[in-house]
Amino acid sequence: MAAPAPPLARPVTPSATTYSNRSQVRRNTLLGWSFILPNFAGFALLTLVPVVATFGIAFTKWNAYSTPEFTGLDNFTRLVQDDNFRVALFNTVYYTVGHVPLTMAASLLLALALNRKLRGVAFFRTAAFFPYITSIVAVAVVWNMLYNPTQGPINQFLLSLGFEDPPGWTSDPSWAMPAVILTGVWKDMGYYMILFLAGLQTIPPELHEAAKVDGANAFQRFRNVTLPCLRPTTFFVLIMLTIGSFKVFDLIVVMTDGGPGRSTLVLSQLIYREGIVNGRFGYSSAVALALFLLVLVVTVAQYARNKRLEA
């Protein structure tokens, strides 16, 4: 944050050096703080305080009107027995397990395909990025129409290919989650493609040339040159995707709202429902803590694994 004093300002005498340096450092520190203050104040007030408060509220009974009443571990006992929590936890993991690898594969493939000199590459890169900046509500409405079991283009296409009993997608409990995952992949892959593209361009072409000279074929070069060089990017993408998938909310709410039945009910939705809708902020915070722990454990595990691979 605080930049070191510029070398030009170094005065002659040792005592003056300390004094001048110190005041310079102090000034720079204050300057640095003043730059981040507006952002930090907003972050602290709207994110940090509520997040920290969650840890306390989770042990109380509170409906936003009353004074919170300390209830010890009641909320957590209830959490363990709550069928809705079990369903939501399973669905959240299901979404993550489907969404993370598929998005990584799709965005890496896109990046590889668009990381070459061909005519109109800028256009195709933009096209691939477009879903990411499209409004989620528009995405949900249009995909829901595509998924329509009887009149939707997807099933019409499947029928014309000879599938006799195409899936019901968002109106079938066992297909709703795959349908949402597919939409999520389509929406997110453009963003991660950009990250992979940036990563690909840092790979020195000499490495590929050397591998070529040694007689490596395209696949061998991909496995032994591209992938290892991309590791930092891959790791970053993996972390971002995992966290993003665990806290998925908007896509689910506008596409299925957790339905049909509870087939796409996820944890963040349960948090919203219990807290904002039912006014049980204590229990809702307990669910939020569970989600926090889940994300924390998975992320720490991924870091540990990355460290091992790096060593």
Next chain:
Amino acid sequence: MKRRTLHALAATTAASLLLAGCGGGSEAAQNEPFDPDEPVTLTVSVWNLAGTPEFQALFDAYQEARPNVTIEPVDILADDYPTKVTTMLAGGDSTDVIAVKSLMDYSKFSTAGQLQDVTELAEGAGDLGGLDAYEQDGTYFALPYRQDFWVNYYNKGIFDAVGEEYPADLTWDEYVDLAQRITEKAAAAGIEPAEGTKTYGTFTQPWRSAVGAIAAAQTGGDQLGSDGYEFFAPYYERALQLQESGATLDYSTATTQQITYRTMFTTGQAAMVPMGTWFTSALLQSQAAGETDVEWGIAPMPQPEAGGETVTFGGPTAFAVNRNAEHSGAARDFLEWAAGEEGAKAVAATGILPALQTQEIKDAYLSLEGIPTDDLTREALAPDEVALEMPVGPTTAQVEQVLTEEHQLIMTGSASVDETLENMAERVENEVG
């Protein structure tokens, strides 16, 4: 000097935050008299002001009757209304009058002590439809100004074209047969409302209430699940029968394409649409805007058996006074006025049924331009019994969530009716409370 100012500022901020948080007690404010000469700006929270004409009609008429009052509506998105108002009230907001959209919200706000006691006004009010629903241990915290119930809207043009009689005194089985017959006949006669569309005999709105609430009203079943949910079974079976035979647009298509009853009816794609009486207001608006030329009528809801009483379901909508209201006197006056005769007339003029239904007001309603005046419509607007859509209690919201989830499973054909109803009862027993 500077530091002192800062401290003072901080102290003031903290104090005002505290005050706002506590909201301040306003027991005294409840007795604040209404001074007809002092200019007052009354704030009223409403949903979707542009699409809910009775609000503006009420405000205009009230301001005419009380020239010293200026009403300032607080317009809130309809879908966010319950959440937004909950947040406002919890934060000590001082909006004077709160329009209470559902009984579930009413129960939430009143048990949290956010509304002023208006028992005095309720006792002085006339015969208000749905007033009982607001009673809590002899106390009232809101006054209804509007009372809706479900009827069967039908498209006279389609009935004439296929040569069927208008749907008077139907039983549910006759209704299913009729819908299927109309669908077949319309297809045979090649009636196409628009290129590539089809005329359905009826349209079942995907809402849970379209099946569950009417079942409870007509069988006397308890939707909070005290005796299981078997009473839903025949109603779900008929709903599925309609959809499987193609006599209504299927649930999955209606939800994934977000097709509304309004579109289905005003474009002539459905010959019948069971719906709440608020639909009349929407139809009148569409007609006035030249968006539809459907000639329509209103019939009573189909009944389980012929010759019995006409039973349907519905619910009142009310205004309440915020406990932290800035102008309690004017707010209470507005409540009383809106529920009274003048308010009822203003509401009726927009095609919405007011809670106060004297003969005079009914006549005014039926003489509106565009409202069908045939005998069947008159009969439909005077049901023998209007049951509440959903019993109100501390567990209502949770039960509703479970019932809605299981409703989706039945309507998408994902699980059998009997099995799902058993699950419903089991889940309500285990999860609610």
